[in-house]
Amino acid sequence: MSTKVLLATNNAKKLRELRRIVAEQGLDIEILSLRDVESYPEPAETEWSFEGNALIKARAGVAHTGLVTLADDSGLCVDALNQMPGVRSSRWAGPDHDDQANLDLVLRQIDDVDEPLRGARFVAVVALAAPDGREATTRGEMGGRLTNAPRGANGFGYDPIFLADDQTVAPGVQPLTTAEMSAEQKDAISHRGRALRAMIPELVKVLGLEVS
Numbered sequence: 001m002s003t004k005v006l007l008a009t010n011n012a013k014k015l016r017e018l019r020r021i022v023a024e025q026g027l028d029i030e031i032l033s034l035r036d037v038e039s040y041p042e043p044a045e046t047e048w049s050f051e052g053n054a055l056i057k058a059r060a061g062v063a064h065t066g067l068v069t070l071a072d073d074s075g076l077c078v079d080a081l082n083q084m085p086g087v088r089s090s091r092w093a094g095p096d097h098d099d100q101a102n103l104d105l106v107l108r109q110i111d112d113v114d115e116p117l118r119g120a121r122f123v124a125v126v127a128l129a130a131p132d133g134r135e136a137t138t139r140g141e142m143g144g145r146l147t148n149a150p151r152g153a154n155g156f157g158y159d160p161i162f163l164a165d166d167q168t169v170a171p172g173v174q175p176l177t178t179a180e181m182s183a184e185q186k187d188a189i190s191h192r193g194r195a196l197r198a199m200i201p202e203l204v205k206v207l208g209l210e211v212s
Helices: 012-024 050-065 086-091 099-109 183-189 191-207
Strands: 003-007 029-032 069-078 119-129 135-146 162-164
Touching (some): 003 191, 012 191, 050 086, 119 191
């Protein structure tokens, strides 16, 4: 019987990403999302660091379900905006606005910034909380720059305007935004993928599993 672990999110794309990474490690772990457990009030993200907010969500998950819980907090840090929106990335245009509104606002705020100065990075922190009180966090980053207009439909959030540095591009070929990449291409270099892979040894340790 597989071991159950909660990923404290309703985001189907984050869930699929973690399931792919667990599968590539050959681990017998069943990853559940918030849609698979009895609902509970999602906690307010009141910290001003990715680590703090990720831990808030992981602690809430383990408290309400008794399952080892993973949670992430991630965001876009733009050089020209003094590393904002940062932890405010999902609410940059206001709490009642969607991903498109957040993206549009960032583009408007840097519309007069020349391409060499449009540097940015995605940051993700994954937190683990266990019923016995053990906790851990891991961090992943993906550097790059922002485009002038959105491209691609495969990602979410700010993916359509982000060009990652760590991609191999043939001469004369336009680099892809992370919304134009396949899931496998993005997994290999993404901030969240890096943080999740770094968390696997901690998860294995907490669950008492053996890596095949």
